[in-house]
Amino acid sequence: MKVLIAGSGIAGLTTALRADALGHDVELIVKGELGGGSTAHAQGGIAGAYGAGDSPALHALDTMHAGDGHGGPLAIATLVDGAAAALDALVSAGVAFDRAADGSIARGLEAAHSRPRIAHAGGDATGRAISHALVARLRASEVRVRERAFAADLLIDEGRVRGIRLVSGSEIEADAVVLATGGAGRLFAHTTNPPETTGDGIAMALRAGAAVADLEFMQFHPTVLAVGTPFLISEAVRGAGAVLRDAGGRRFMVDEHPDAELAPRDIVARAVARRADEQGSPVVLDATILGAPELAHRFPTIDAELRRRGLDWSRQPVPVSPAAHYLMGGVVTDVDGRASLPGLWAVGETARTGVHGANRLASNSLLEGAVFGARLAEALEAPRAFESLTLLGSASRCSNSSDSKKAGRFSRHALQQLMWERVGLLRDDEGLTDAVRTLHAWEAPSPRTSAEQEDANLLVVARAMASAALERTESLGAHFRLSPALIGAA
Ligand SMILES: Cc1cc2nc3c(=O)[nH]c(=O)nc-3n(C[C@H](O)[C@H](O)[C@H](O)COP(=O)(O)OP(=O)(O)OC[C@H]3O[C@@H](n4cnc5c(N)ncnc54)[C@H](O)[C@@H]3O)c2cc1C
Structure with missing residues (x-):
């Protein structure tokens, strides 16, 4: 089967590699260069309940809870049950996750997770490590790659998606078209997302009349550096013990939520915005308790970037404010990545599988790309009609x-x-x-x-x-x- 994939983040790469291994004729196009998109920027890590004292059921509960009860139970179960295999596949692909003293994958804690279950690589360079490993695999595979090939619109014939038209005007035909074009953070003036994240796949689906839902759920990350170009300071830093303080030095999150700085992201983001508004200046993230050696060891990317900007966060709290970060909604798919139009599939941040509900649990999105990318590839040969999913969210239509x-x-x-x-x-x-x-x-x-x-x-x-x-x-x-x-x- 000829499979055409747009996007080379964790979702597109995973789908391409698995489809190639299954013997499909795979072509991957990307509007920039391989390795672009949000994936390479992911700092915190990838969630997975595979350690002692944890279970997929607990992970599912946390995911449903963070999503404010709006998530789909089947999609969530599929996500958490698929974590161990997805992590194994990434290890086999060459991702060197950080290890504990006993040799097992080290597990960190992040907001709204009831257990430490976040795997990371290179401290806070998890996305980069995953992207490098998968891109290297892709280059060694049979997958044909076209860089600087910008997908503009879906080609549709008799109600079936038959391929993609590029901005250049050329057309590529395929039996299956997979949208893996990432999110849409660039809709907002302040965002953690890289320039490519302009919602292209979602716009293509809307113009073609495919079902799109839950677009009202945009996650804003609470701790983005408030000076200079926005730069994310991972939730894992708060997981390690950093706290938020207002202008008077008070830990204001203690009064907002029982989990204080580790409350769900939307609660922390709104509290940070409100406090900044009240005091007329950004709140600060105080990581000084961790000390310089620990910060440099556990968060080398953040540490280097802050120091490059002249900020010594081991001695001085740094100003932070919220920024647009992750889109929970997108192209509606079933748990195998099938979209509502025949021949169309979607995966990763472009897709709305229902796992994130109204709010994503930290580090579940890399996992989503890995789990659902592999499932999609496995499902290509077994086409069955898209089962009209109960749309929990409001469906969106294209309006010109x-x-x-x-x-x-x-x-x-x-x-x-x-x-x-x-x-x-x-x-x-x-x-x-x-x-x-x-x-x-x-x-x-x-x-x-x-x-x-x-x-x-x-x-x-x-x-x-x-x-x-x-x-x-x-x-x-x-x-x-x-x-x-x-x-x-x-
Ligand atoms: C700063 C930051 C930190 C994050 N930290 C974490 C974390 O610690 N853990 C976690 O789980 N998640 C994290 N996330 C979220 C996570 O990184 C993303 O949700 C995930 O990587 C999305 O993967 P993807 O494959 O769906 O899309 P992306 O990785 O965004 O890839 C999209 C691809 O599509 C291509 N593309 C886009 N439009 C077109 C087009 N029209 N034609 C052709 N190609 C196109 C892009 O060039 C790119 O290759 C973070 C995000 C950011 C921005």
Whole structure:
């Protein structure tokens, strides 16, 4: 079977390698170079309940709890039960996970996990280690790779997806098309995501009429360096003992949640934003208790980056604020990666399998790419109709209509600012209504270049996200609607 995969993060690479091993004719395209995307930036690690005192059932409970009860039980069970095999496959692919004294894979703790179950490599360079190992495997495989090949749209014939049209105009046909194009953090003015994450696969699916859901659930990471270019300071640092303090030096998270700094991400992110707003300056992350040798040993990437910026976090707390980080929603798939259109599949952050519910549990996304990438490849030969899944979230449709009212000129910068201010981590009816109106008043650029294609994709996904957020009138997980009484307080 000819399989065409767009994207070379953990999801695309895992799918390609497994499909190749199964004897499929695999081609992988990527809009930049191999190894781009969010995967290589992942610091904290990859979750998996494989150690003593832990179990997939506990991992499933934590995942469901973090997702505010909105996750799909089957998808979650598939994720946690697949962790041990996924970790084994990564080890076999050459990922050198950090080891404990007894030789077993060392396990760290992260927010909202009830057990230490996060495997990491090179301290905080887990994503880089995974990406390097899988890219090396790919280069040694039969998979054909096209770099700088930007997927623009799906080719559809008689209701079936038959391939992909590139921005260059050329077309690639395939029996199965897999969208593994990552998330959409670049919708927002402040994000941890690299430049490639412009929601391309989700926009393609929306334009083709495939089911897309849960776009209102965007996770904002609470601890991103608040000076200079946004730079993530992993949750694992708080897992190791670092704390958040306000301008008066108080650990304000203690009053917010029983788990204080290790409360679910959305709770920490909102508390950080509120406190910063109240005091008129960012809160700080205090890791001084860990000391210089420990910080350099456990978090070498973060340590080096902070020192490069002239910050000595072993002596001085560093200012942090939230930034857009991870999209829980996406192209709706079943637990084998099948999307709603025949011939279309999706995996990784592009997909909405239902594992993350309304809020992702830390370190579950690398795991999702590894588990569901392998499952998708195994399922290619056994095509059966997409079973219409019960959509727990609101389904999104592509909207190209533009409002007659003028709302200034479209630019990527204006869109990112609007999304940050109106569709960010604290939302209200007025702001969302304004965002939907403005986004629909903007003309979608007619894409001729890669940058214009990204702009068009951002606008399509932004419209769907803002509309989904407006439609969901209650707060759930990462989607937080301010009640009228809170608007002034935030
Ligand atoms: C700073 C940071 C830290 C993180 N830390 C962790 C962590 O510790 N643990 C964890 O589990 N998760 C973490 N995450 C989240 C996790 O890294 C991502 O969710 C995951 O790597 C997504 O993998 P993916 O394969 O779906 O997509 P990506 O790794 O984003 O890859 C997407 C690929 O698609 C390509 N692409 C995009 N559009 C097109 C197009 N139109 N045509 C062709 N190719 C295209 C890109 O170039 C790229 O190759 C982190 C994310 C960030 C940004």
